[in-house]
Amino acid sequence: MTIGTDAPRRTRIQQEKRELILEAALEVFSTNGFRGSTIDQIAEAAGMSKPNLLYYFRRKEDIHETLMQRLLDTWLAPLRELDDIGDPLTELRSYIRRKLEMARDFPRESRLFANEILQGAPRIMPLLAGELKTLVDEKATVIKGWMRAGKIAKTDPWHLIFSIWATTQHYADFDVQVRAVLGPNRGGDGRFEDAARFLEQLFLDGLKPKT
Amino acid sequence: MTIGTDAPRRTRIQQEKRELILEAALEVFSTNGFRGSTIDQIAEAAGMSKPNLLYYFRRKEDIHETLMQRLLDTWLAPLRELDDIGDPLTELRSYIRRKLEMARDFPRESRLFANEILQGAPRIMPLLAGELKTLVDEKATVIKGWMRAGKIAKTDPWHLIFSIWATTQHYADFDVQVRAVLGPNRGGDGRFEDAARFLEQLFLDGLKPKT
DNA sequence: CAAATTTTTGACCGATTGGACAAACGTTAG
DNA sequence: CTAACGTTTGTCCAATCGGTCAAAAATTTG
Incomplete structure (x- = not known):
């Protein structure tokens, strides 16, 4: 069977x-x-024969689909946790930190997602326009509330979220380039701590209310 | 022949x-x-037969290689223009603007590059560790001079460049996602102007010296 | 015009691809 | 032990891949 x-x-x-x-x-x-x-390739990496693999997943697409479904849940978890209860600046800072940690600990998941988006998201477009958009819109409303209350500088919440995604995922998706440019010394394990320090400074000083 | x-x-x-x-x-x-x-696919898109295409480029790799060589020159042009002569904040702001314009006007080039890096840059790794690293190191030195002179806030120049790359190229590489999340209204042609406004605010307020 | 050269194409090739299938193997329940 | 069921594999297949080749067609040259 x-x-x-x-x-x-x-x-x-x-x-x-x-x-x-x-x-x-x-x-x-x-x-x-x-x-x-x-x-x-997948069968060899899994240590089994191709027909054996096809016994568990009938088609190549089924594997990819299962992978993407699981991915999205864990991938969006940090954003879901962004909550209205704490201090806005602290909330944003820990969101950035969590996203950067995910880029460090799950770079393959990030690259899988990037690959899918790069190629036009043919398999997950409905999820982007549906579930993802709903979630982002909801969080954008929260952030807008913070802005109206004067807790953070007034700016575009959607593009703020984009910039957090971009800067953090960059360290997973473009890891080869980052390591090549930083060189053997600074491109070692410490690069994520350097990135964390830099991003915190960039975002917090840029978001601090003027008053 | x-x-x-x-x-x-x-x-x-x-x-x-x-x-x-x-x-x-x-x-x-x-x-x-x-x-x-x-x-x-390429032959059909070019409106010719496959053997005809292979008459001009003997191997598939030759096409890709030619494409990548041309790409890198134009792609790094904005960074090369980053100069020590003008006002530092103005220089950085116009660099960000130019990069964003390139993401808007040449999204395919950006995606081609992203695809290559995502897959481990097998074909351009020497260029990354050589020409690219040299250029970035050189510009990082310039930026460091600005920091020492108190013209911009002290931070990591390399990660600053990474963050500019990440935030601007995001609008080319993840364009499908950006448009899906912004929706039909805000995802139209105006999204690049919104992005430009946001990025300017993010980077400038984050880089302005405290004094 | 005709000869030489460049350009284009149809037919073909070996290798690789995703996937099918039946037979062999292993395991467990009676 | 044996029948039933779950697992694994060798073999095979049609489709597609990158690329070749000789010959036809178009163009240039004299």
């Missing part, structure tokens, strides 16, 4: 094998893109 | 055909990546 994509998992072994495949596929897809990756 | 990559162009027709192919290849490569693009 083959394992359907939406069918409930049966044995513990199936769960584990599917997880193994997804892990391998994340590695391969994130570095080669969807069309640039082959089932053979 | 076939046309070599490094051979000097002969007739005007050859120049034009090569240009036609490069234009078509830019379109295809920038949306599908190198491995995701086929010679047939």
